[in-house]
Amino acid sequence: MSTKEQYVPGLDGVIASETAISFLDTEQEKIIIRGHELIDLSKQNDYIDIVHLLLDKKLPNQEEKADLEKKLTSNYHIPSNIMDLLALLPEHTHPMDGLRTGLSALSGYDEDIDNRSLEANKSRAYALLGKLPAITVNSYRLIQGQKAVQPNQDLAYSANFLYMITGKKPENVEAEIFDRSLLLYSEHEMPNSTFTARVIASTNSDMYGALTGGVASLKGNLHGGANEAVMYMLNEAKSEAEFEELLHKKLVKKEKIMGFGHRVYMKKMDPRALVMKESLKQLCDEKGDHLLLEMCEAGEKIMKEEKGLYPNLDYYAAPVYWMLGIPIGLYTPIFFSARTAGLAAHVIEQHEHNRLFRPRVNYVGKSY
Ligand SMILES: CC(=O)SCCNC(=O)CCNC(=O)[C@H](O)C(C)(C)COP(=O)(O)OP(=O)(O)OC[C@H]1O[C@@H](n2cnc3c(N)ncnc32)[C@H](O)[C@@H]1OP(=O)(O)O
Numbered sequence: 391m392s393t394k395e396q397y398v399p400g401l402d403g404v405i406a407s408e409t410a411i412s413f414l415d416t417e418q419e420k421i422i423i424r425g426h427e428l429i430d431l432s433k434q435n436d437y438i439d440i441v442h443l444l445l446d447k448k449l450p451n452q453e454e455k456a457d458l459e460k461k462l463t464s465n466y467h468i469p470s471n472i473m474d475l476l477a478l479l480p481e482h483t484h485p486m487d488g489l490r491t492g493l494s495a496l497s498g499y500d501e502d503i504d505n506r507s508l509e510a511n512k513s514r515a516y517a518l519l520g521k522l523p524a525i526t527v528n529s530y531r532l533i534q535g536q537k538a539v540q541p542n543q544d545l546a547y548s549a550n551f552l553y554m555i556t557g558k559k560p561e562n563v564e565a566e567i568f569d570r571s572l573l574l575y576s577e578h579e580m581p582n583s584t585f586t587a588r589v590i591a592s593t594n595s596d597m598y599g600a601l602t603g604g605v606a607s608l609k610g611n612l613h614g615g616a617n618e619a620v621m622y623m624l625n626e627a628k629s630e631a632e633f634e635e636l637l638h639k640k641l642v643k644k645e646k647i648m649g650f651g652h653r654v655y656m657k658k659m660d661p662r663a664l665v666m667k668e669s670l671k672q673l674c675d676e677k678g679d680h681l682l683l684e685m686c687e688a689g690e691k692i693m694k695e696e697k698g699l700y701p702n703l704d705y706y707a708a709p710v711y712w713m714l715g716i717p718i719g720l721y722t723p724i725f726f727s728a729r730t731a732g733l734a735a736h737v738i739e740q741h742e743h744n745r746l747f748r749p750r751v752n753y754v755g756k757s758y
């Protein structure tokens with residue numbers, strides 16, 4: 391067979407890896423994480439449970455869960471040099487680039503960096519999960535010339551993350567919904583960022599490098615950057631009618647509508663989007679303001695009718711984050727912080743069953 395026949399643009403549908411971590415079963419419309427269904431997990435479990443499932447391959451009992459949460463919270467400290475570095479970044483730096491810089495700089499503090507053992511990689515993953523919320527929030531704050539915030543050890547992991555973002559202790563419902571968003575973002579089989587991280591890890595490179603590449607991948611608006619783009623688009627309109635008009639104009643100009651479509655689900659709703667839509671409704675009911683939900687539903691209807699396209703998770707995560715009072719620039723860094731659990735699991739799996747990624751090309755250059 392010639393290489394030309396094998397070429398699939400964008401590697402659409404190509405199997406890139408064997409994995410025991412997760413699988414999008416499109417026939418049964420299920421997102422499987424280590425044998426469990428993600429949507430069921432989102433109703434019964436929290437983010438810490440999923441971190442345990444991803445890194446320790448099973449859901450935790452109470453003691454294991456408390457132990458894991460302690461491992462993360464005991465890693466909250468960020469070296470002062472890294473905070474100084476973040477404060478030096480120019481003010482137009484995107485928080486994803488601040489996060490990428492801070493994450494990359496952490497590698498120098500790992501004295502055991504050449505150790506690729508399971509134990510060393512897992513303790514690295516716990517350290518990253520502990521530190522990334524503070525790096526995320528503080529890169530945003532320091533770049534803007536604001537004071538750094540310190541984690542609150544008395545709060546649970548996700549509640550502390552939200553507390554550092556908004557500066558106030560979240561209500562239970564807010565903490566629950568934010569935690570649910572982290573859970574839904576935690577792992578999703580082989581998106582571009584996971585592929586990037588695995589490709590980097592396959593050279594025997596370390597977890598910091600693999601995840602730093604993952605941040606760069608996730609920043610793009612065809613991937614994680616879409617959640618921010620959705621919110622900027624929603625904010626362009628002040629009413630349902632204005633939003634409908636905006637979408638129609640964009641469609642006439644053949645613009646892509648952020649938050650719609652998906653390489654794997656393209657003609658079906660991302661099951662995670664449905665859960666986030668329910669959370670948006672819950673928040674709208676709580677706050678007695680249904681405008682964003684009504685706008686999003688109107689957009690969903692137009693995209694289904696005009697393009698046969700359905701929302702992905704980013705479409706409903708954006709208005710949820712807005713209603714939680716989160717600055718737009720933090721939406722994609724939050725997605726990455728949550729995805730750190732999944733990415734770390736993939737780097738560990740790649741290191742354990744490694745073969746270097748090195749594909750070939752179809753040469754279409756000058757004849758020779
Ligand atoms: C959590 C996540 O990361 S989910 C993804 C978040 N990204 C987005 O929401 C960005 C908007 N969506 C998209 O750009 C795409 O749907 C992607 C990148 C997610 C998937 O893309 P691909 O599988 O490569 O499909 P591709 O971009 O080739 O689209 C196929 C067709 O559907 C159209 N299409 C796909 N998504 C959209 C969209 N959001 N708005 C309008 N048209 C779209 C394309 O224009 C194309 O039409 P054509 O065949 O007439 O040219």
Ligand SMILES: O=C([O-])CC(=O)C(=O)O
Pocket residue numbers: 575577578580581582613652653654702703
């Ligand atoms: O699976 C993908 O390609 C993108 C996505 O939804 C995710 O990373 O959560």
